[in-house]
Amino acid sequence: MKIAILSNVNINSVIRQLNRTNNIYQADGYGNEIGILLNKKSNLYAYKPDIVFIIEDTVELINHLDNFDNAVKLIDDWFNNFELSIEGDTLYYVSNAYINGPEYNLGNLINFSSSIISYWNEKLDKLILKHANVRLLDIYREILSIGFDNSFSTTTWYMGRIPYSQILCNRISDLVLHKVCIEENTAKKVLLLDLDNTLWGGLAGENDIDPVELTDEHNGLIYKTLQRVIKQMKNSGVILGIVSKNNLDDAMHIINNNHHMVLREDDFVIKKINWNNKVDNIREVASELNLGLDSIVFFDDNDTERYLVKEALPEVIVPDFPKNINKLPDVMVDIWKKYFDKPMLTKEDLNKTEEYRANNERNELKHNTADFNDYLKKLDIVLKRVIPEHHTARIVQLLNKTNQFNLTTVRHSLNELLDMMADKNYDIFTYNVSDRFGDSGVVAVVIVKNSDHEVFIEDFVMSCRVMGRKIENAIIDDIEDYYRKKKVQIINSKYVKTDKNFPVSELFDSLNYSIVSNSGGEKKYKLDLSANCIRDYSLKKEVEV
Amino acid sequence: MKDKVIKIIEKTLNLGEGTITENTIINDVPEWDSLGHVLVIGALNEELGLDISIDDAMEMHSVQDILKKAGA
Structure with a gap:
């Protein structure tokens, strides 16, 4: 895919970094991104990018104004011009707002800052709803994740109008590459989960008094957090299934009755809880859901089971299970990013679990x-x-x-x-x-x-x-x-x-x-x-x- | 300190280990252009907590100049 990155600040360090592995359009200078986009004869259009990433520094865009109405007018102008330039065949990722400028740390501008951020983000949301080829580049999240003080560099800003620290530049490069990757690849559809020592600690049916580890503290909290992550994956269109060697009654008793369970019977479209081998169970899942094996990800703590599935069903993705279970929730977030994240969600994606469960009832x-x-x-x-x-x-x-x-x-x-x-x-x-x-x-x-x-x-x-x-x-x-x-x-x-x-x-x-x-x-x-x-x-x- | 400075320069300019020595002249390294220099100074200030001013940065022509400023 051919990528272009445009900005109103100097992001050449990001471009230089990405250039090592990708073919990237580089504008002459920076700050003329709207001019380049509006001029259909500009070298951007000669380059014919598949995706244009637009990174806007909010404070530079509003020209350091401190009057809300005047600032908003500049934002409106920007969006009007940008909308005029949109071409149907190109994808656009536009960054959300952040406020970086020492004067905005003063008390009287704090409310102004949050109003400007909301105004930009609401305009962007509306634009994304209106145009199927405009998407969000969530730079703000990267700034939050590494911390504001680590995100900006005064040295490079004063010397070369590069606002972002090396850490943030690396984050932005990774974010751009991730978006390119999810635009190029087809997301997986189904996450098949083992139960014992995967969704909860311990073995179902082994101990009547305190059946499994699933609580609000220690290891039990790790499994509960993992379930929260998986629940949100389900809410974003991932189809969940269980492929687990258990007595059905023992497993269902926990799923339906343990009050720490985040995932319940309704969240799973398909359940293969039996003592058959998992390879056969996974094959059955694919045929019952009418999906290819290549749309399945299988997650299990047991090395042998993972090995057998990998050997017999090479199309199925079998991610590694972390050695330290502290990492379980983060590993699952990474699995989502790598295999299930999509450039955009349609209404049909969000109703997927309903849809597939209805299919099973049919x-x-x-x-x-x-x-x-x-x-x-x-x-x-x-x-x-x-x-x-x-x-x-x-x-x-x-x-x-x-x-x-x-x-x-x-x-x-x-x-x-x-x-x-x-x-x-x-x-x-x-x-x-x-x-x-x-x-x-x-x-x-x-x-x-x-x-x-x-x-x-x-x-x-x-x-x-x-x-x-x-x-x-x-x-x-x-x-x-x-x-x-x-x-x-x-x-x-x-x-x-x-x-x-x-x-x-x-x-x-x-x-x-x-x-x-x-x-x-x-x-x-x-x-x-x-x-x-x-x-x-x-x-x-x-x-x- | 000397080794740290050189490592940061190599990392920032994406150069292999050993490319930069304490005798390197900035103009001799193609990757060390004006953008590269801004990034190097930024990285040294960020990562080593140095306090190199713009005026000082503009007058640096060699790794020796940087090391002197870094007090190494």
Whole structure:
């Protein structure tokens, strides 16, 4: 990825450090970041960065003013200009506010300082909500973590307008590299946990009076703190599961009744608490959740178990367990940063546990219902065609992350999507699915290139969470109806083979489309819309207006 | 103290151990440009608690000059 770093202060030491390993754009001088961003002919645009990091020193930006209204005007100007410069294909990370300047330590400016910090951060939050490609660079957190006095250097500031100490420069370089890394990699989805000596100390069922170590002090507090970290991972979209060798009753007794447990039964989407080998259990987890082994992280204190899983399932990530359990909570935070942190969270990410647990309940209903169609009817599925403009971030995520149910696997950037939305020649169909167990959110997107008599389905992606419920049949039916009403005669479609999209290789065949050509892994189809097609599904269709 | 100063210079300029000696002339080290010099002086003040002024920093041409200032 190509990176640019712009600032209103001298951050050449950060750039020099990053330059040792990465290709980085360097502006001539500093302080003209807005000019560079607004001038589409500047060498920044010739460089074509994928990510632009913008680090703003708040006090320099407000020109050392001490009047709130005047300072706010400068901040407003900055944001207006920055917003004008935003390009859809580039990602922007913008730093949050901090106040560094000796005069702001005086009592009468303390309230002013906190008001300015809030004002900048609220403006930035709003901008991030509005633009899916603008993100937060949390420099303030780094300053807090190393301490204000260790973050700034008066020597380098007076000599060369470099405000940051070497320690903070190192932190900023690491932060930039971390953001590049999470933009490049796909986050893992599932954290599978052992129980004894992992989530609590000691062995479940070994001692009736004081069953396990889980308290508000000593080792018990370490395990409790670890659980607090894991709980927040779950709240940010990580799916939790248990893979543990215990008697089910002993383990569940602690999980449901120990009043120090932070994680409860509901927090876990899947539980493999038995005496089978963990490799088989993990394989079952992957197949039951319909996820690849490469989306799993397995955490266990037992060296042998970790070794066996690593050997048998090399796709599964197996982090080391710390020798000193004091480190457990921090090790888990590092695991989150390394494997689960995402550039942004969508509503669908936050509801993941609900979604996957609902899926397991659906599976139970399926086991208890003999006839598949009967089962589908009992689900009360509602397929709702929604307005794509309201879901751009989720659509980009679906188009770029879906591998299995993806007919052509063409990836689209946000900018390309926005172009297609504005283009009359494209129709974008976006679908939300819900049923009696919950709302799955936006799960399918179809992009159609249209003309008067003939249309082409260019992309069709659907989240694997809702596969196997004949929802695709209803979606195609909805699209066919839409064009039938517009007097379109022919609908064309295709399937382009990849390593992962085998599940949909026969989709259009099963929908009675006729094959026009089939070569080089690409099958082209068409369907005459005047023929009456009966599509097999059991759900209710709605259209958002 | 001498060793500490040299170590900090090497670390700040990202140079291998032994690159800088007490006889090094600043102009002979390509990495020790004006930005490098600011960072070196900053690091010496930060890490060794030295009190090198800007005027003094501007007049330094060699490691010897720095060591003299550091009292090493």
